[in-house]
Amino acid sequence: MAPRANWKGFLRLSLVTCPIALFPATSESEKISFNQINRKTGHRIRYLKVDADTGEEVSSDDIIKGYKVDTDSYLEVSKDELDNIALESTRTIEIDEFVPRSEIDDLYLVRPYYIVPDGKVGHDAYAVIRETIRSLDKVALARVVLTNREHVIALEARDKGLMGMLLRYPYEVRDPAEYFDDIQDVKITKDMLDLAKHIVEQKSGHFEPEKFEDHYEAALTELLNAKQKGMPVKAAKKQAPSNVVDLMDALKKSIAGGTRTPARAAPKPSKAAKKAPIKKRKAG
Incomplete structure (x- = not known):
């Protein structure tokens, strides 16, 4: 099944506009995940929204947003008030300028998206924008509204399509001096x-991500397979790091x-292991 688009709207470069859709370029849904369950019943745990002082459950209709101003005071903000300041760019990615990719500090990179034409129309306009960006050997800076907030997004040509990278604002990037100033010279x-x-x-080589091994994921797979088969679980051998006494030595x-044969990589998780190993017991 094809993934659902996170956002649909229009991409605009001056007067050239085309309908587009944004899809997350990465995913963590394939990783093994766990549910919290009641040890006594085997049922999943459900979280309730409760009043912090009274402990009583609060219905969704009675929950509003509030901005904390001091210990016990909040400024209430209604949905209508938030809608009134909603940005006009909610459905259009407006390209503002073009900059060299090398000038974007990696600290500002947040999350990549694939940007594709939405529907059968607009492919010509999409291609014009894509090839313009490619020919300049730059990235296009634009604005997009996701989850009611405006983000800066950097667009660059990638194969037949466009990739958009969400960027942080300057106030979201911490000053390295706060962390590095105390490092001794x-x-x-x-x-x-x-x-x-x-x-x-x-140890030099080339960047080949297909060689990456998620050893923890492999260990989880082995653990779950063993538990499904009723086999004993073996504890992993851990080697404590030794203290460096003589750096030159x-x-x-x-x-x-460095010339020793590298240890055998952990096996990749099998597809079968992705199935949930815990089955709910019937309430009796």
């Missing part, structure tokens, strides 16, 4: 740097150990 000798570079050369030992 240490003088590294040339011999140490040469040894470290040699280790890097031993550690670098030399790293080089000596």
Whole structure:
């Protein structure tokens, strides 16, 4: 089944407009997930919305939004008030400018989306916008409203389509000086740097994401398969990291150990293991 679009609207470059749809470019739904269950009954846990002071359950009709101004005071904000300030760009991604991709700090990157034509019309206009972006070797900065908030999105050509990357606002990016200022200035000798570079050369390769192994996911799969079959669960062997006493000695030992045969990668999770291993027991 094809995924559902997160957003549908229009992409506009000056007077050129076409209908489009946004789809998440990544997904975590394939990962193993767990439900919370009642140990005594085997039933799933359901969370209730309760008043923090009285402990009584509150119906959805009686729940409104509030902005905390101090310990016990909130500014109530109604749905109508929020609708009154809704942005006009709710259904249009308006391209504002073009900038070099290299100028966008990775700290500002949030989430990628695939942007495709919506329906049979508008493919010509879509292609014009896509090829314009591609020919400039830049990304297009635009605005899009998702979940009632306006976001900046960077558009770039990707294969036959467009990829949009949501960007953070400056106030969402923390100042690195708050974290890095206390790091000590240490003088590294040339011999140490040469040894470290040699280790890097031993481990150098190319970016091949298909070689990535999610070892925890594989361990979860093995655990669930064993439990389904009623087999004992083996505890994973964990090796505690050793304290570095002599940095130069550690670098030399790293080089000596760099030629060893790498450990066998953990097996990839099987499709069968993705099925929920826990079945609800009937209330009796």
